[in-house]
Amino acid sequence: MKVLNIINVRWYNATAWYGHMLSLGLEALGHKTAVMGLPGTPPVIKAKEAGLQTYEAELNSLNPLKLIKSAAVFGKAVKEFKPDVVVCHRGEFFFYFTHVRFWEKPEWKLVRVRGDRRPPKADALSRWLYHNAVDKVVTSSESMRRFHLDNLKLPPNKVVTLYGGVETELFSRNEDGRQRVRHEFGFSDNDFVLGILGRYDTVKGHESLFRAVEELRNEGMDKIRLLIAGVDACMNEKDIKLMLENRGIQGITAVTGKRDDIADVISAMDLGVIPSLGSEAVCRVGMEMLSCGVPVIGSDIGVIPEIIPPSNIFIAGDVQSIKNRIRDYKAYHKSYDYIDFAEQFASFFN
Template sequence: MKTIQIINVRWFNATAWYGLYLARLLREAGHETLVITEPDTDADRKAKEWGFTPLHFDLNSSNPIKLMRAYAQLHKLIAEFAPDIVNCHRGEGFILWGLLRKYLESFKLVRTRGDQRLPKNNLPNRWLHTNVADAVVATNSVMANHFTSKLNVPAHKVSTILGGVDTDTFIFTKEGRDDFRKQLGYDDTNFVVAMLGRFDEVKGQKELIEAVAELYHAKGMKHLRLMLLGFDSATSQKEVESWIAANNLQEVCCITGKVDDVAAAISAMDLGVIASKWSETIARAAFEIMACQRPLISTGVGVMPDFMDEEAMFTAGDVDALAAAIERAAKDEVYLKRISASQQHEIAALSGQKFLEKTLTLYSSL
């Protein structure tokens, strides 16, 4: 099969990862795959790192002349490459692909929606998703329900594909765990609570710091340690450090920055936390933590209820609820083993191979 994956995303965020990882899986399975990215962006650099030669077009422009030129260039690309499937992972430029799909009728058009914004219920969106796109992929059930109930996209056109994780890369190793914990000064008596993700208000780093502070200072849980596997993004590391200082956690909290062996860093956790206050439409961090056999607690936003046990979720933005969830995990070994077993059952269906199989089933049906 020949596909074009449109990943015109500026950052290497969850949407870009979903599209590029899918492109990599398709290529590794022997399917001829082109990727289109925005030049000189994080997503563009990651595509090159993974061995692609990305193509560039002015899909994100609002200039009519540039868009007309892009349309002509894409027309030529389709004529030369003759794709079976074109999959748009962003909305910018989707109208151009829609017009080409209607005019040429030589390929099938898929719109994958993995960003946090629900599509507006307006005439252009209804026309594009109902009458033009051959299929819509939602990365969580909330998005899928929005398409069918609000935009009236026929249910048979909407598929929910959560994504997947590279289970050959993200795997628990005791050696990696021991080495990483030793680097950070943690021993076997410490219970390491950790968050994996960029520094951003949406991710809930501030609430996690406050919850750990409540347990450490007010409840005397001196064996707790907090590991933030992240780095500057929308929120600076300096600001995160100010939250740590304000809660007097400098001695027990570590910011790792970028690490070479992410699987070893995840293996060093005793409990992973997704404290996101909104978003999480694609659960990349959660999948990686679960693949490394680390128990996880989470808010119930976005895609999380699609695979998380209700017993392992807490209310978004509620510091007391988060503190209570951490305390239970740290003190109740039976509970911790129970949620971990449930998550291992779920992650078995969320491997990269399953991601590829579900996507190819959809593509083949088109």
């Protein structure tokens, strides 16, 4: 099977990661894979670094001339690469793909991936397109799959939920790395280290976790520690440190900044926490933590309750609920491997 992944995302967000891991997994399984994306963007750069064939076009532009050029680039890709499957990961330019699929009746099949929280429109036009011009739909959560079944009235065999997968050879528990990182930040073997990994953004729920840690420490959990890894976004590291100071927990917290040894940083954690208040259509961080053998607790947001057990779920933003899960959680381990992800995708067509 030959797959053309359309990953027209300007940055390396969860949607781009999902498409990239699918590309790597399919290629590893022997399914020739190419990537089409926006010029000079991370999905294209990473695909090139992986040795995949790439095509670049301004698929997200509103300029008619650029859209015509993008259509020409897509035509070139189809002619040169001869895909069996075209996978569309974003809504921009999707209408053109459905137009070609319906009117020209090409040999390739069209797949729409829904890897975000925003559901498609459920109007008459959308229902017609999904029934007549889309061959398969892949969703990153079961809730999104149910939306397609209930609102677009698609048959169950046309829609599948695939959560994604990580490179388990890179994200695996490293005891040496664990000890090195814990020593670097002054954590002892007896310390109970909570870890949060993600961009600095209010939607990621840092504040509610900080409040929970503050209260647990005041209630006698004197060995609790906090390890924060992330990059600047809507907030920066200065904002994070100010929040920690306001809670009086800066002395038991390590803020790592951007790291290249992220698997070792995760391995240094005793419990991973995903306190998100929104988003989480794809929970990459949870999969990476689980792959490193770290148990995870998380909020009842997005796909999080689908990839970790109910015993490890807390109410988003509810400090008492977070505290309860930190005190009492299940040491749960599960592997979300990108090869398994790609195998499930391929079997969807067989």
